[in-house]
Amino acid sequence: MASRLSGGAKPRITLTAVDHERLTQLATAATDTFPEVAAELADELARARVLAKGRHLADTVRMGSEVLFRDETTGRETTVTLVYPQDADIAQGRISILTPVGTALIGLSVGQSINWTTRGGDVKRLTVQAVREPAQAEVLPG
Template sequence: MSATNQHPALLLSRVDVERIEDLLELPQFRALNTAALRQELARAELVEPQDVPADVITMNSTAKVRVISEDQGEHEYELTLVYPRDADGSGEKVSILAPVGSALLGLRVGSSIDWPMPGGRSARLHVLAIHYQPEAAGSLHR
């Protein structure tokens, strides 16, 4: 497996990163294991919201994703990446603080990433399509 699949280039909205960093400082989230998310934020290239390409998953984007894991096989999902307050437990809205949410942020259509999951497992996430991205829809400061 090549390093590019393990950690593909990451392009993030400056506004998303600022909001996520603020979120990580809140007392209720300090005890969570957010090391992987923090590493992703640190290695990302930041751009202004209006400069985010339409094929990049940003906060509140809805994407079709293939998840491949050793124990659960291969499944496709339509997921919306949300802040914790908007995660409703439906499985369709995934929090940025969940392992899958952290993995999705900044991925582009066609890219894959190997990501640690709870219990020492790992999964490969592959982005098939983006059905909605706020920046592409003109919602730059949602």
């Protein structure tokens, strides 16, 4: 199966120890229901630099972060909050980690870009413009 995060070398990503642990469990649990996205998430987790417990980088996307990113194809900027599947609500801009764009965003820092493939098969490139720290309540899965 081809990687859904398309094209060339992927940027270095950084995850908190808590996000890495919880997302590994989520990827394993989602293998039967969302096999392609679960496999992509597992690939991202495998290549991530994992910080020591209790540490995080302020300008790096983690669970609960509000992210402003630009679609490099259209120039459109979008703000979303990255959440666990049960907290997703597209109308409120809360996107699940188990979506292609959610998986593409996790662990990126401000200024980093990545290619990713939509569910419809289109290859897009996004660049992270800004990251807002999550509120503590948003970090924990619901």
